[in-house]
Amino acid sequence: MSEHMQLSLALCRIGLYTCFRALCCKGPPPPRPEYDVVCVGLTGAGKTSLLSHLCSEGSDHIVPTTGFSIKAVPFPNAILNVKELGGADNIKKYWSRYYQGSQGVVFVLDSASSDEDLEAARNELHSALQHPQLCTLPFLILANHQDKPAARTPNQIKKYFELEPLARGKRWILEGSSTDNMEAVKESFGQFISLLEDKDTEPARI
């Protein structure tokens, strides 16, 4: 039923839009700029869930990603072509095969994971920050699963990951995230898009 409504609404929108264009003799709005970004993080960090939510897709069918998933994620002022890579051990080893051509990096971690896993995430992030094909790119680091009781705060993550010394001179943003609050996630991405648009180096900020 709601699918029917969605289709009808979509059609109404398109109908209205077409009328508007015809009446106002305006061409279509300029296309949004597109940026290619790679999204990595350990398995279970929540990469697929976050991206699905950003695309207004349900999360019922989500299973661990066993390869790559390229998605066009629309934002008001840009489209991000996100290359998301599975985080399982047998897939992680292939991450660097996908770095070439990226303009930004999204790194997702589970803030509520065990100390061991958090350390593994830190190591992966450090590797990515230093990788020749990624080291000059803007990073969006999402301390995900903030809704869980065991979640470390973004500040704690920032300290533990030693981002300030390590990522000095690079452009990065670290924000807490949770699929319970997608508005905040969209805002984080909005900031990230500003970094992508900005050709000059900006100081790191949290």
Place this chain on the structure above:
Amino acid sequence: MSYSCTSRGNSQDTSSAKKTAGDNPGTGTGGADSSGSNDSPKKTTAMRVKKGCNSTEAGVPMTSEEDLLSSALVTPEDVLGLQKITENYLCSPDDNIYNIDFTRFKIRDMETGTVLFEITKPPSTDKTGDKRDIDPNAGRFVRYQFTPAFLRLRQVGATVEFMVGEMPIDNFRMIERHYFREKLLKSFDFEFGFCMPNSKNTCEHIYEFPPLSEDIVREMILHPYETQSDSFYFVDNKLVMHNKADYSYNGRT
């Protein structure tokens, strides 16, 4: 009125949208602008989309199907020179030595996010047996039925999901060409690059509808299935798969 998309594996099948079909879904149609160009001098395996509209733009000589059918090896440059839809498949189903299997296809309107069409293939069935004998090409042809409203869309996201067998693929590339009668509407060239062994991968392209005159739109609606596409898949510049589709735009709700 609403969108109505159905997929038919062959002319006898009248499955409706969303129903699981036994055949390979159509290939993704779409292209995203690659906003950064690759400066690396060596051959890139990065994922990039090149948009070209005709063979002179792509800088390749024109080719004919007859030439390609007689040659042992079909390369990307060969198909970029084709001026019309092929009558025959340019490779056999057995050429798919990497066991690439398309398992899902979805189209959504980028402006509203509405899913317009989705089809999934059930877990791989036994490839030997009666089904094969009936029509070896059944798995590589899809017929789409859309309403006229579909042609008014500006941007759709087309998602393809595919599985890869045990051999890793270094350089996987798709070239898809859409024609109305003998006119090339749009050509897409997408390099997936590296595909991990035993992986399931999804890829969504944003497909921007080419500007179509009112005359052509009218003709496309009036002449169902004269809009057709060839999708060619290459591994290391050798053709391994060739899928086909045709389209109608005169559906009613």
